[in-house]
Amino acid sequence: MTDGIDGPADQAPTQRSALRRWLAGGAVATLATVVGLSLALRSGAAPACAAPARPVAALPAVGALLAPPVAGTLHKGKATFYDSKGAGGNCSYPAAPADRRYVALGPSEYADGAACGGYLEVTGPKGTVRVMVMDQCPECAPGHLDLSREAFARIADPVQGIVDVSYRLVVDPPLSGPLTFRIKEGASQWWFAVLVAGHGNPLRSVEVRQGSSGQWRAATRESYNYWLIDSGAGPGPYQIRVTDTRGHRVTATGIRMAPGTVQRSSVRMYGGSSRGSVTATGTPSARPKPSASASTRASARPTPSVAMTTDATASVEPTAVEAFAAAPLATPSPSCG
Numbered sequence: 001m002t003d004g005i006d007g008p009a010d011q012a013p014t015q016r017s018a019l020r021r022w023l024a025g026g027a028v029a030t031l032a033t034v035v036g037l038s039l040a041l042r043s044g045a046a047p048a049c050a051a052p053a054r055p056v057a058a059l060p061a062v063g064a065l066l067a068p069p070v071a072g073t074l075h076k077g078k079a080t081f082y083d084s085k086g087a088g089g090n091c092s093y094p095a096a097p098a099d100r101r102y103v104a105l106g107p108s109e110y111a112d113g114a115a116c117g118g119y120l121e122v123t124g125p126k127g128t129v130r131v132m133v134m135d136q137c138p139e140c141a142p143g144h145l146d147l148s149r150e151a152f153a154r155i156a157d158p159v160q161g162i163v164d165v166s167y168r169l170v171v172d173p174p175l176s177g178p179l180t181f182r183i184k185e186g187a188s189q190w191w192f193a194v195l196v197a198g199h200g201n202p203l204r205s206v207e208v209r210q211g212s213s214g215q216w217r218a219a220t221r222e223s224y225n226y227w228l229i230d231s232g233a234g235p236g237p238y239q240i241r242v243t244d245t246r247g248h249r250v251t252a253t254g255i256r257m258a259p260g261t262v263q264r265s266s267v268r269m270y271g272g273s274s275r276g277s278v279t280a281t282g283t284p285s286a287r288p289k290p291s292a293s294a295s296t297r298a299s300a301r302p303t304p305s306v307a308m309t310t311d312a313t314a315s316v317e318p319t320a321v322e323a324f325a326a327a328p329l330a331t332p333s334p335s336c337g
Contacts, residue, residue, distance in 0.1 A: 066108055068133070068202055069169040070113035071246075072258060077143025079165045081152035089135025091116035091225040092195055094182070094262065096134065101151040103131040106140030112223040118202040119170040122147065124155030124163050128168060133202075136223075172202050172246060172270060181240060181255050181263045189257065190232040194240065195225060197271045201244040208241075210234035211252065216241065244269060 069075055082104065084096050089104065091113065096102055104121070105115055115133045122129055122145060137146040145167060149158065157164040177198055196206060206219045206227040214234065219227035237256035243249040252265040281316045327328035 006161050022178045049295060059193040066111040066114070068105075068109055068111050068118060068162055069120060069167065071169045071171050074166055074168050075143060075173055076164070077145060078162055079145040079155070080162050081124065081147045081149045081158065082137075083149050084135060089234075090223070091134050093134060093197060093225075096148070097132050099150070099250050100133045100148050101129060101154075102134040102148045103151065104135035104137040104140070104146040105133060106144055108142045113221055114300075115200050116225040117197060119145055119200070120145070121170050121172040122151070122155060122165050122167040124165045126155050126157070129154035130173070144209040147203065171201065175200050175268055175271065177240065177265045177268075179250070179252060179262070179265050179266065179269060181252065182261065183257060183259045183263075184226055185259045187257065187259050189231065189235040192219070192229040192233040193222075193226045194219070194255075195302075196240075196242055199242065199244055201246045201248065201269070203242060204245050205243045206240065207243075208233045209239050210236065212239060226312070246270075 007307050009293055014049055067325060081300060084102070086096055088095050089102070090110070104110075109115060110133075115253060117156060118132050118133045120133065122131060129147075131151045135146075137144065140146055141261040145165060147155075157163065180197045181198060181315055182195040182197070185194065187193050192208060194206070194208070196203060203221070207216045208219055209216045214317070217229055217233060221227050236255065237253070238255045238257075240254045240255050241249065241251045248270045250267045250269055255263055255265070
């Protein structure tokens with residue numbers, strides 16, 4: 001059974017929302033092209049070529065900053081929904097949250113992964129839901145939230161497809177447990193990459209050192225949410241120091257070079273920490289299928305891992321709160337082919 005759109009009827013709301021966004025974006029782009037041609041002709045200049053129309057929401061607005069939603073600020077926008085099929089999205093998490101309440105942000109608010117792991121409180125016509133930032137929506141403009149189907153159903157009737165919402169960044173949300181660390185497949189003592197999860201607030205920095213007396217080395221966050229040190233950090237075990245955007249800082253020790261394995265420490269980002277032997281487990285994940293609301297969404301998918309144990313200790317080191325560095329997004333210049 002269909003609902004006037006190719007595909008099952010239960011997919012119609014998502015497809016309709018995607019169609020609305022595509023039509024709206026295409027209409028604006030077409031109007032801009034017509035206005036530009038009209039002005040050129042009035043000035044007596046003939047256009048050299050016309051660039052193909054694209055939905056204006058595919059790129060952040062000119063001059064827009066790459067920065068996650070700001071704490072203490074109420075944002076207004078719109079929400080649609082999609083289904084990640086259980087995968088962890090562009091943030092590279094092994095799986096979606098157990099409650100399946102997550103959100104994909106447009107490029108400007110996703111901010112090359114800087115928003116990953118944070119939480120938004122979203123209010124719509126029916127109520128409010130708390131969602132974890134897990135994914136990027138390439139075609140979403142600033143203020144456009146692409147929620148999971150389950151989260152959308154908490155704030156609106158899915159038949160509506162797209163609704164007005166308000167949202168804010170949650171400060172110090174309740175933690176699901178201690179920090180986890182996942183060394184990426186292919187990592188070695190000469191190339192280091194780690195995924196940090198369970199931190200509550202978005203992260204500001206990750207630093208790594210070999211053993212307990214080595215020099216701290218700053219890792220660089222990639223857009224798929226792994227923290228990299230291109231020249232490596234040694235064979236391990238490591239101390240990893242994590243700082244979030246609210247100034248919470250903790251240090252986990254005993255993290256081993258065990259690619260593909262989720263190592264669960266005894267370190268909580270805030271609210272206390274513990275010391276002792278901990279267990280690391282692996283969670284397999286599947287590659288996400290394209291959805292009606294984000295057909296070009298892609299992410300690095302971890303592979304299944306094996307169980308292991310490691311020891312971890314923690315120390316809490318408060319530090320000053322620093323703002324995210326934000327830079328204007330470069331605007332590509334049109335070309336003719």
